[in-house]
Amino acid sequence: MTKPIRDFSFGEHAVTFDRHIKDSIPGYANLVSRILRDSRRFVQPHTTVYDLGCSSGRTLAKISRVNSSSRNGVRYIGIDCEPGFEPLWRKRRASGLRFETGDARVLPLENASLIIGQFIVQFIPPMDKRALLRRIHDSLVEGGAFMIAEKTLAETPRLQDAVTFSYYDYKLERGFTAEQILVKERQLRGQMTCMSEAELRGALREAGFTEMERIWGEAPFAAFLALK
Template identity: 25%
Template sequence: MGKQDKIFEEGNVSGLPFSFNQEVTEVFEDMIDRSVPGYNTTLRIIQQQAKNHCVDGTNVYDLGCSLGASTSSLLNALSGRSKIIAIDNSDSMVRSCAERFSDSIKTGQVNFLKEDISHSEIVNASIVVINFVLQFLSIKERAELMQKIYQGLVPGGILILSEKIHFDSKKRTDEISCIHHSFKAANGYSKLEISSKRDSLEGVLVTETEFQHLDRAKELGFKSSTKLMSNLNFLTYMFQK
């Protein structure tokens, strides 16, 4: 585990929108663990489903890999059966992964690319993981990326998608957000830290509803959608081609 997240201890001092810069990279493990209910379970589910669905000799993608937590689950599951391609457009995240995973990079089990996933090539994939990342793309980019993923998957291939969501009713969204903020408070974040981070994410992390995600996947042609996990306003789906 890296350093403790104290970025918003004094409020959003820089006044800048949230970004995955060096400062965030250094505390990212602590930040996501204390902010996303069920995050560690998501990683275990990715490992389990990857084991079940990997097709030898295909590619496996981790899009928006951050510090490679999902990549690590994929490495554990696959033991070299497939090549893993992990992509992030944050320079500091990808540099950190290059150090952390140097052994697996040398053996050719994984390759880290510093790239905008909107421009990445996805081919011959049996598994694509996009764990809490689509929410940072514009709505147009989401549709294009999802289509590219669908086209790049082999028949029977799976997409594991985790996202923060909102609900159809504002009342429900506010209720669940309130519980989520209590979850963060119980994990040691102050009211100022919670509100400052929320403000800095305004317009950067844009949620959709569960049904918007399901409709998009259905329209693209995914033959099945399985909800793997749901915690407050965070969920994980598996879509199969």
């Protein structure tokens, strides 16, 4: 009998998540550095900064540290659907950050000057992706920014094949076993539905963003800065 395949749960990796994501995404530290640098430009006083899919809350805490002394009255809110991260939020709440366990598709988003979405839209069902992007756009104040990072599809099958196996080689070099790579791929099947960079740009435009720029990337991952 075939053994049932469980969906992948990031909550099960909560304690070691920060290490897990650095080992899983090439150049991840550079992405976080870029987010921190750009946050200094876009965080506005008396607005809200949201980190959607905040996981451990580490990136949100860093954004708060680099902005709190010069941007008054800013609320920093992290949202994640995995309750397994809640124990990691306790020490960060002590520094004034707020965290909520819930779904970004339904929780209130308002008066935002900066919204971070690291690898979350790829886990939203296709029928809901564009509605979420529209909600994000509409919740931003004038001049607000959305920084989105996603795993993306290549534009052709041959490119996809090259990118996929290069990525597998990277994960093997980072200490993952072939079995771990395969099991995760099977667990993510149906949970993760990616877009190509062109499709992601189109979805952002449909949501109302008229200005966007690719700010980071190492295949199969890319990040965009989209402005309202």
